[in-house]
Amino acid sequence: MTNIHPTAIVDPKAQLDSSVTVGPYTIIGPNVSIGAGTKVGPHVVIDGYTTIGRDNELFQFSSIGAQPQDKKWKGEPTRLEIGDRNTIREFCTFNTGTAQDKGVTKLGNDNWISAYVHLAHDCVVGNNTIFSNNAQIAGHVEIGDYVIMSGFANVHQFCKIGAHAFVGMSTSLTQDVPPFVLLNGNPAAAHGVNIEGLKRRGFTREQINAIRAAYKTLYRSGLTLEEAKAAMLAQEQALPDDVAVHARAMREFLDTSTRGIVR
Structure with missing residues (x-):
């Protein structure tokens, strides 16, 4: 594969389409699968049982598929699944699932994930979402299609955010958010419908x-x-x-x- 930089370390057991690009000093583990057209930047670590679809772009210094930050995890072969056409910017951390839930963390298609976003174990994120810098998502969270998470927004574990909701900057969520609702504040409060979206x-x-x-x-x-x-x-x-x-x-x-x- 001529698209892999000579300083990258790709385990021979990893399954990479021949069109995948891998940047300098990136490390890819044995249980990783990456689909056609995906670009992996420099200094990225992709580990665990991780599947990444087509035409994604992963920027430098992200940690993708590391073990969950959960003391209950005992080495079970849990997974991370990333769909197609996602943009994942710098310093993101996406963890695999846990045996206490479905065992998988999922990111759908066509999502824009900005820098320093944390996607914890067992989260399920839909399609066409936008996460601004430093959005932090705790474990077992469900986020619907077209949700926008503003910078420094935080979501408590087990929360659900309905499709088309808009979460304002520095909002701290400890309860569920119905679809279409625009909210902001700490604690969070509803401020109407996401009409512009x-x-x-x-x-x-x-x-x-x-x-x-x-x-x-x-x-x-x-x-x-x-x-x-x-x-x-x-x-x-x-x-x-x-x-x-x-x-x-x-x-x-x-x-x-x-x-x-x-x-």
Whole structure:
């Protein structure tokens, strides 16, 4: 493989497509698989049972697939799975999963991960997310598609963040975040719907209005959570399905929350 720099150390058992590029002083372990078109920069360490898909770019000084930072880990062959077309910038740390969960940490497709991001064991991140510098994600966290994590945002273990949510700078999350919600602060507080993001992604005016109505019912009506869920359901039933679908996603998310939502 002429794309591997002579100073890189690639274990003979590693499976790299012939089009993979590996920079100087990078180390790749025996249980690593890397797909076509992926570029690995200099001084990167990729270890563990790690699978990386196609057309990713990993910048210098990242640690990918190291053992989980969990005292319960006893050497089990847990995994890290990274999809396609992700950008992973400098000094990122992604860990494998633990036997106490599904045993795998997952990053989907088309994500932009900025410098110094930590993705802990057993996290599941969707597609098209943006993590700004120093976003720190604890273990067992689930993050939906198109979520934006601003710089220095922190997420407590076992939290869930719904699709299209926007987490502001230096926000500290200890509870779940429904889809579409914009929040900020420490402790975190909801400040409306991520309207600008929804417009950029092609949501119609009617869909955005339905989401805003669901948000107001959940956060501004003074109803209890169960009362708000019932009111949200009634709102959905009065709308065409192509309009109600996203508001329904917000309501259904509430039934999946185990830590309670930021409210």
